[in-house]
Amino acid sequence: MSRDTEVVVVGGGNAGFSAAHAAAERGRRVVLLERAPRELAGGNSYYTAGATRIVHNGLDDVRDFVEPDERHARTTVPPYSAEEFTADLVKVTDGRNDPRMTEILVGESADTIRWLAGKGVRYRLMYERQAYEREDGYLFWGGLHVGNVDGGIGLIRDHTRIAEAEGVEIRYGHHVTGFLVEDGAVTGVRYEGGELRAESVIVTAGGFESNAAMREQYLGTGWANAKVRGTPYNTGELLFEALELGAARGGDWSTCHSTAWDAWAEHNESNRELTNRLTRQSYPLGIVVNTDGKRFLDEGADFRNYTYAKYGREILRQPGSVAFQIFDASLRPMLRAEEYEMPGISVVRADSLDELARGIDVDPAALVSTVKEFNESIDPRPFDPTVKDGRRASVTPPKSNWAAAIERAPFYAYPVTCGITFTFGGLKGDDDGRVLREDGSVIPGLFAAGEALGGLFSGNYPGGSGLAAGMVFGRRAGSVA
Known part of the structure; x- marks a missing residue:
């Protein structure tokens, strides 16, 4: 069989570039x-903001x-051990992590x-995201301290420059x-307008979060309403093409990474200019209410990262x-x-809680109560x-940490909805990302x-572990493909 190249990587994010670097390092085309x-x-x-755990x-x-x-001279960065990282993964997934x-x-x-x-x-x-300044300097918190220069934009810029220098096409x-496919082995890919033959194919094309119909099917009713935080191109086709070849499903198909996201911003999906700035992640400091003026979660259950x-x-x-x-x-x-001072931010400011409630179309008596x-x-x-x-x-639901009275005017309300990541x-893969069948055998070449x-994840996720997983398992796949 003639080959056009040796390794094909499908998807140009952090995991894909990590795989490409590792393969190129071995002299692979x-x-x-x-x-x-x-x-x-x-x-x-x-x-992304580039945070890496x-x-x-x-x-x-x-x-x-x-x-x-x-600022390093006045900074405290607590150690983050392997035992803590493992415990955090177990905790947030309720033990459903592999x-x-x-x-x-x-x-x-x-x-x-x-x-x-x-x-x-x-x-x-990441001073602006993971540290508070105190009288004696900066203290980092939450086990997540390191990130990319210029966030995700800088990450992709660096990856691209490196790959081009390595000779990755x-x-x-x-x-x-x-x-x-030939004789049960994956020997390349089809794309719109052509084919590309190779010895190995590494799929790093994401999940199905950008496909509203698949969200409704696998995540449940109402998930079509979620706003797509990232790329609009992760629509899941290659996952299902792999399943058609006999690949086994890995992990939890019924849950996802989703976060508080600006609900009223004019362009609040796949916004490449504002990227991660549309998140609203300082909620542990305040309270969160629905359109009935009622709290519905424990804002202070844990650090925001968890x-x-x-x-x-x-x-x-919640309603609406x-x-x-x-x-x-x-x-x-x-x-x-x-996040809270970004251009065009959605916010209602008022000199009383009554006025604030009217500004967000919530019953004033309910919010005040x-x-x-x-x-x-x-x-x-x-x-x-x-x-x-x-x-x-001590209310229902409780706020377990960082409870501070909402009492000093002016008051602020930031409308949020669900942003899916x-x-x-x-x-399902082996240690090096070789895709497995239901019986545990390998699909050659994939x-x-x-x-x-x-x-790795189910129901929840420790912040920064997605980019870490992409680089670790991308490198592993590229090291053997």
């Missing part, structure tokens, strides 16, 4: 096929690969980020629709799939500037957003990585 045109490329990775021993342990910053995939992700996260940094992917400490505007990816689902379940994050003048300065009950139930212990402070509001279900490889 690599073609990366990206469905989007170049000006819209990068997959979901382009839209890794094991490390504190600031001194990451200095070798993060950009220098004069143990072997978890072991690989946790064990190789630090080495893999250094591998990418050595190639020229740039990283930094990147072809944009190639919509892959299926696989070429709740944000499941709370979009809770917002979707809309809710409002409420803050007062004391809390407003603590909100993330990149909710806030009054909340304020009167707060534990008097000190407020400290850098730790789980136990400052509780990626689906948790994918294909690999998966990134969001196309299921098994």
